[in-house]
Structure formats: C-alpha cells, structure tokens
Amino acid sequence: KMKSSLMHLVPPVSRDRIISHFPKWYTPEACLQFKDHFHAQVRSACQQRNTGTVGLKISKVVVVGDLYVGKTSLINRFCKDSFDRDYKATIGVDFEIERFEIAGVPYNLQIWDTAGQEKFKCIASAYYRGAEVIITVFDLADIQTLDHTKQWLEDALRENEPGSSFIFLVGTKKDLVSGAACERTELDAIRFANEMQAEYWSVSAKTGENVKEFFSRVAALAFEQSMLKELEKSYGRMAQIGAGNLIRIEGNSLETPESNAQANCC
C-alpha cells in the first residue's frame, strides 16, 4: 500500500531522459566498457519489474576539477538546458537531481557540484563520500587544468572504497578550441584517462555538444552497476534462506561471459 502511493509521487520523466539502449562511449581509446546493451540479468530483472527498491534508486555523482573549468556550466547545461556567460563561483557545494527512466525503471542521479577553490576543499571533500561516479573536469583551452585532474581524483578516491566508483575525465569548452588543437589535447587527455582508469569525453556546455550523450552514459553505467549490486545482494539473502528456482537462475547469470567481458575491456 505504501509503495503504491509512492509510485504516484513520481511524475513521468521527460522523453530525453528515457534510456532504452545502452549509450555509446565517446572514444574507444578511453572507455569504461564496450557493450552496447544492458547486462542480461539487469534486462530481465527490469522486464519482470523485479527491481526491488530500485525505483527509489539514487546514485551519487561528484564533479571535481579546478576553479573555472566549467563544472557548474556543464551541470546547468544538462539539468536546466541553460548556459551563463558570466562567471559565478560555486560556494562550497551544490547539487542537482536528474530523473531518468532506464530500461523502464525510474532512476535518479544526484549530481554534486563542488567549488574548485582551495579554501573550500575541506568542506567539499566531505561530500565525496559514497560517490558511485566521479567526474573529473578540465578545460580543453587550459592544459594546466588537465595536469591537476590527477590530484582532484586522488582527493575524491580517498573518500571512497577502492574500485567502487566509475571515473570519468571530461574536457570542457570544446567550442573554444580548434579541431586540430582539440585533437592534440585529447591525445594527452586519453593518456591521462587510461592512467586514471577513466572514460574520456570532450564536451561544450556553451553549444551543448556531447553533454546529453555524456550524462546518459554516466546514468546508464551507474544504473547497471547499482542494479547488479542490488541483485547480488538479494540473491545472497535468498540463497541463505534457500530460495526458489527463479532467483537461483538469476544468481547464476552473474557469472555469464558478459560480466567477464566487462571486467576485461579496460
């Protein structure tokens, strides 16, 4: 009864937040996984609405990087479809919540925007905890900011369990650099991304280029990951009390070649 009333609390998501096919990577040279479809187990769970509490699922995303690289603009482009030419420094931390429907299941991203200023580091770092996704941002027109991404990532990783977060490296302000300059910087960035075990994206908050694609990719990866965790947990519980066939079959499919491929690809 409580659940049914809750379902009605969530209005339908807008059409461009509905993800039914697994969104593609930006470059194969720095990408977290190559699959173009959802994990079989996740797909079947979604179809059977066997999603547990996933309807309430919120994944935490933190966005870090130097001051002025365009973190706030990136988030605003995606969440509000707006761009502000004027600069307004972020005080401490801010967040947006973006609602998706992925494989037919409602899903939320809570996107934490942090201030790049040194003086706010001690406040912002408390918000890094429990991040399913860490997005490190640099300015394609300011190569120094790329150098600093490693430090930002290190700070964010320190607050999280090893291997528990997806990492993205994003070059912003693509509109400000020529095609050739962008390609040159991307070579460096891809090298960085591989060292950081991150997926690389070039975007522009001003023109909106690749912004929606990027966040869809983030949402899909985070969604799949948290679904797998959820299913693994419920399988564990069920196995303890000697669950029925259905669950056991799903539990077995965890060991399908697909999940192995995922582990190998990067």
Place this chain on the structure above:
Amino acid sequence: PQELPLEAEDHQHQEEGEEKEEPGPENAFEKSPFHLTAEDVYDMSYVVGRELLTIRSEPSRTAQLQFKIVRILEMLEALVNESNLTVEELKMERDNLKKEVEGLRKECPAGKAEQLSLGPDKMIIDLTDPNRPRFTLQELRDVLQERNQLKAQLLIAQEELQCCKSGLISQKEDQAGPVQKESTVCNPSGSSKTNEEKTIIKRLFFFKSGK
C-alpha cells in the same frame, strides 16, 4: 622669570629661541612666535599688566601698550595660521600612510604578518572592514547543509506538485481512499509520509554523518 639680572641683548639667542639666560620679560615680545614658551606668555602678561598700571599715572605710555598688544595679536595670528597648516599636513600624511599600509597588506599579507611578529599561520583582521572574515568553517558547513536540505525538500515538493497538476491523484483516488491519499501526495510534511520517502531524503544526505 622675574629675577634675571643679565640684560644681554643677544639677537642670535633670540633667533635660536632657546631659553638660556633669559634677558627679561620684555624679551618675549622679540621672539619668533614659533619659539614661544608658556613662560614667555607669562612674561608678556606680566609686562602688559605692568603697562596697564603705569598708564594711570603716565597716559603718554598708551602707545607703548598699544604696540605690545599689536605684537601679541600678530604672534597669535602667525600661530593660528601655522597650526591650521600643520593640521592639514598631518591629515594628508595620515591618509598617505593609510594607503601605504593597505597597499602593503594586499601585496604581502604573509610577510607583513611575520614582520608584526605573528606566527606564520596567523592573520590580522581589520575589524572595521565590512568584508572581514567572520564565520567559522563549521558555520559555513552548517549553512550549506541546511541549504542543501531545503533544496532537496523543494525538489520533492515540486515533483509532488507536478503530480497534483498532472491529475495523477484522481487516478489514485479511484484505487484508494480519496481524502487520505490526496494529503499523502500534496502535503510533504504530512504524517502520512511513507518510509520510502524518508529514505530518499536520508539517502540524499547520507554523507552528513561524516566528518
């Protein structure tokens, strides 16, 4: 000042204005106004008083008294002008120094602090500066925390409002008790809040318990 026997009319002495062996009370009138001392003023007052007494018996001495009074007024004029100038100069100098100090503070706050024999990690706060730091880190943390909580509540309320508007309630009214349900949807602070709702908010702020 009265008992000074030597009447050496030494002009150099007067120029220097140093009160060595003073030649007599009359001498005060000869001095530069800028070298006058309180003693000299007493001398002058003594001389003027003496002149006033003699004027009764010798009216011809009026001119002498007049001369002395004019001299005193001249000195007063010179002193007043001078002191006004000095005040102006001091004000200008003060303003210049202020600017210089401000400039130095901006340029090298750390070095300055060390010069003032503060520790290297110390800072000087100008209490008259309206933009001076006043809030602690904890206060900023709390304000941010509160703001984020309010924002989350706002987002939830907005969604609920959207549901109300888009007629999702009426669908639900068909399924369950209408009045009860409506309050669930439209009243975020209502007691009928579900556990799940609370966990959303909790999830949003699970970092809170940290550091």
